[in-house]
Amino acid sequence: MSEVRIAAEQRTTFGKGAARKIRRADKVPAVLYGHGIDPKHLTLPGHEVLLALRTPNVLIRLHGEGVDELALPKGVQRDPIKGFVEHVDLLLVKRGEKVTVEIPVTAVGDVNSEGLFDQQLMSIAVEAEATHIPTGVEVSVEGLEVGASITAGQLDLPKGTTLIADPETVVIQVNAKPTEAPTEEEGAEGEAAEGEAAEAAAAE
Known part of the structure; x- marks a missing residue:
């Protein structure tokens, strides 16, 4: 730096x-x-x-x-x-001494189209030489499936940098996309179908 x-x-x-x-x-x-x-x-x-x-x-x-x-x-x-x-x-x-700092975490790539990307930590605590502090760390999320996660301990930190944060801390995870609620028209159609089924059952 x-x-x-x-x-x-x-x-x-x-x-x-x-x-x-x-x-x-x-x-x-x-x-x-x-x-x-x-x-x-x-x-x-x-x-x-x-x-x-x-x-x-x-x-x-x-x-x-x-x-x-x-x-x-x-x-x-x-x-x-x-x-x-x-x-x-x-x-x-001083030159050569170690300091504890927060460095940004940048995700690269796209998760599986069925998944929802969720970055829980935007930065991570590390120890590095005061005159060689990394500008950040990149992590690839390309193709990650639903349920996958990346912890702090899985980050590929630059040489000379030591993780201070808990290595089990989740940094990124991929969640399932929320189920879409039916539209008013779809809801009305569903209610009509249920009504017709109930009338048919009563007639029998």
Whole structure:
């Protein structure tokens, strides 16, 4: 995974008022923590952060006066209406160390035409090197029959990646398609047929 370089400024003002002022300047308040260090309070450029967060588990190279660190986003607060980033928690990481992350699961192919595809987990917890986090894992569902399922333990994870989730957890399954309810016309025809049968039986 490539690094995204983002300029970081250390900040000394805190609280809701200071945070609002930072956001009005199109910037994002952030906190860097991990490895036993005292949390560092930072200010990051809003647009660059927004672009970086489009990549799951993006590795960010923070650089600036007094700052030169690698970090992973571990908590992102967004405006519920406009969607812009309001705050970011960043985990300090070192090259070669292992981190636990969620990676997306992508299904490829089509299940049997008689089955109904059901993906129960969109992502899976794994452990990987901080600088070699996979972008995701693909799994083929081509031709799977009704009743078939794929568990977390059956996923073909990239080299160097270890499953953290329960291997028995069902990720994908194929259900039977629901039986179609009769239309009003079909229902009326059925009721008429039942009525005629009842009248015939009474006549006998």
